[in-house]
Amino acid sequence: MAYDVIILGGGANGAGAARDCALRGLRVLLLEKADFGVGASGNSSGMIHGGIRYMLSDRKVTELACRDSGYIQKIAPHLLFRIPFLIPFASRKEGATLRDRAEWYGTEVYVGTYDLYQPLKRGKPSTRLSAEELYALEPGLRPGLHGAVTLDEWGIDAFRLCALNALDARAHGADVRTWTEAREILREGGRVRGVRFRDALTGEEGEALAPAVFNATGAWSPALGRRSGVPVPMRPGKGVHLTLDRRWSNYGIIGAAVDGRQIFVMPHENESIIGTTDDDYYGDPDDLEATNDEVEYLLEGAASLVPGVRRARITRAWCGLRTTIHAYGPNEDALSREHQLLDGAPHGAAGLLSLVGGKLASYRAQAEEATDRILALLGRPPVPCRTHLEPLPGGDEVPDPAALAAEWPVAAPVAARLVYRHGSRAREILRLLEDDPRLGLVLCRDEAILAAEVVHCARHELVRRLQDLRRRCRVGLGACAGVDCARISAQLAGRELGWDAGRIRAELADLLDQGWRERRAIADGAQLAQEELVRGATGLLEVPW
Ligand SMILES: Cc1cc2nc3c(=O)[nH]c(=O)nc-3n(C[C@H](O)[C@H](O)[C@H](O)COP(=O)(O)OP(=O)(O)OC[C@H]3O[C@@H](n4cnc5c(N)ncnc54)[C@H](O)[C@@H]3O)c2cc1C
Secondary structure (H helix, E strand, O other): OEOOEEEEOOOHHHHHHHHHHHHOOOOEEEEOOOOOOOOOOOOOOOEOOOOHHHOOOOHHHHHHHHHHHHHHHHHOHHHEEEEEEEEEOOOOOOOOOHHHHHHHHHHHHHHHHHOOOHHHHOOOOOOEEEHHHHHHHOOOOOOOOOEEEEEEEEEEOHHHHHHHHHHHHHHOOOEEEOOEEEEEEEEEOOEEEEEEEEEOOOOOEEEEEOOEEEEOOHHHHHHHHHHHOOOOOOOOEEEEEEEEOOOOOOOEEEEEOOOOOEEEEEEEOOEEEEEOOOEEOOOOHHHOOOOHHHHHHHHHHHHOOOHHHHHOOEEEEEEEEEOOOOOOOOOHHHOOOOEEEEEOHHHOOEOEEEEEEOOHHHHHHHHHHHHHHHHHHOOOOOOOOOOOOOOOOOOOOOOOHHHHHHHOOOOHHHHHHHHHHHHHHHHHHHHHHHHOHHHHOEEEOOOOEEHHHHHHHHHHOOOOOOOHHHHHHOOOOOOOOOOOOHHHHHHHHHHHHOOOHHHHHHHHHHHHHHHHHOOHHHOOHHHHHHHHHHHHHOOOOOOOO
């Protein structure tokens, strides 16, 4: 089939652009080599923030991200949650020196300037806390702090953000294929004419044709560009996060690692995460894994703020690659977070646009800019963008969880998680219980996953592999690493998707392997015992008797 535009990559930018192009009436094909959000988007810190860090060097980035954060809150109100941050004031020695006080004053002025952007994203203004107030809010902080200044930000389930954009693109006529890789961008007479693709699950290979191609393959872009003869300069930066088994603080806490770089501990959904590193990465993006050193670097920095985290059980160490614009010289954390749309025309590929840089928080604006450019490349008249006005699927209304729990046989916290992930579509999911009350079973105690939710996602959310359910409804992501939910989810998904027993077993092994890749760097004696438990409980451990 011929399209107007082929979009490569189902991260926030690719999925966002697919939605925008489809809403503006273009015939769209979206290809994702694995599943939505598997790249930087789903492995980011998951903050729809304003990027206060970039205010000095990239004020435009801060403003764009704050403005877009405001729009994303409107189109997906169910999926965002507030994360208030504390920036504690520490002194170099016992008793504050003049230099300490100057630094604290500087921080207050800096955060005060950020307050000017807060109304764009419904952020509360900053405030100063005395030591007493600080310890009343966060008693687990290390002793001897002198107070803090606050900062208001927003978090999101970035996997679902990507999936919802892609699903909405499909609802508006786009063809969306996951587990389908663009192997090469095809050219003829100085123009792109389409892509050669391969479906990893069926082995199907083919060509899809279009006069415009939007390359949003993130850290994979330079390699795809090389294969297709169109350079995409980038300086990918690896960022590692740790997930702790529960919320270790009620507030995000910003501090410094041993090398002075900024790190944070923050509550994110039901857990806490520690992040993040920022190091140049020259390897294959498919081989990305956290190392013991990176885990220790983050833990050391976090423990200098919240000593108790040393006692926490780390459940995952996960990483992504920043798609940063190339620059020779600056340290990784000083690189610009601006975005660029690179035109393929000077390299004999007119019609090709490649995106580098940018932020998750401004994905919608980046997608809007890309769509404007795509319309121009196609010689079409401008069509107004509507992605800041039209809600994402489920974003039209946020039902009251207590009312749902009164109407259906589910506990209020389960209804709350369902509403968080699915917004108004929570009702559709609960209606499945009318035909089969067994679907009211809660599969995971950490994540409150309903059997009905797994069935709904398998039916309606472009699930092709069991591991896709990690990203749709957090199967296998909780602190028990799937002991509760993996096996039964595999059975339910298998029933929906027509898998035989062998396929169900293979999918289960693959899901658990995804988890193992995120635990390898944190495994010690106790964690290895937990690992055996996970495999034993899911029936994948070969027992020799
Ligand atoms: C550690 C870390 C923390 C971050 N934290 C934040 C944050 O809190 N807030 C914020 O605003 N930004 C944050 N960012 C930046 C943000 O995540 C990125 O700017 C954004 O997610 C990039 O999205 P993308 O769609 O361009 O790329 P990606 O999300 O990487 O998507 C690229 C996709 O392309 C697919 N793909 C690759 N090759 C092919 C191919 N040949 N054919 C088809 N598909 C292909 C991949 O599988 C992948 O899904 C963070 C980034 C990192 C790494």
